[in-house]
Amino acid sequence: AQTVTQSQPEMSVQEAETVTLSCTYDTSESDYYLFWYKQPPSRQMILVIRQEAYKQQNATENRFSVNFQKAAKSFSLKISDSQLGDAAMYFCAYLNRDDKIIFGKGTRLHILP
């Protein structure tokens, strides 16, 4: 069974600075999707970024980018120019070929003004 590990339960970053959230996963599959979801205090989950495993190019969405290392099974999220609205719980997730999604435990990100 696949597992997703987020080793940083909590992180803090100064406003306007850059922060990287870590995620590793374990799988024997070669084709899958990886996601980063954001859950602000309002609790509504929002998709931040998606990466297809067969694509070597790292996904980017405005200030959010990933560093996808398939061989190392690593999928980190970089947030540039951090803003107060980025404060949230961030979940790394893996979608397997059975179309079941597995979430990591999450990283709570604090933005310091």
Place this chain on the structure above:
Amino acid sequence: KAGVTQTPRYLIKTRGQQVTLSCSPISGHRSVSWYQQTPGQGLQFLFEYFSETQRNKGNFPGRFSGRQFSNSRSEMNVSTLELGDSALYLCASSLVWTQETQYFGPGTRLLVL
């Protein structure tokens, strides 16, 4: 387009009771997935419905069941509630059967006393 809606937003029940939660997907979306979120277990996949059929199921006991109606609205039922069922229940909808791109609702907070 209106987003995913869930009702009720908050619910208090006692052990042994049963509960029904409702989820209305984004108009045109035919797939609805349900998740349970607890501090201890994190986010866990419950089941997914597409075109009124359960396509996928997570590792939850039979007390957890669901259904989907012809208008794609979905209900989730938990019978014989236990204290451990206290959680945030999230539903997500997607256009087609895959969970590659899904949109989450605000969740229903269930407290079992």
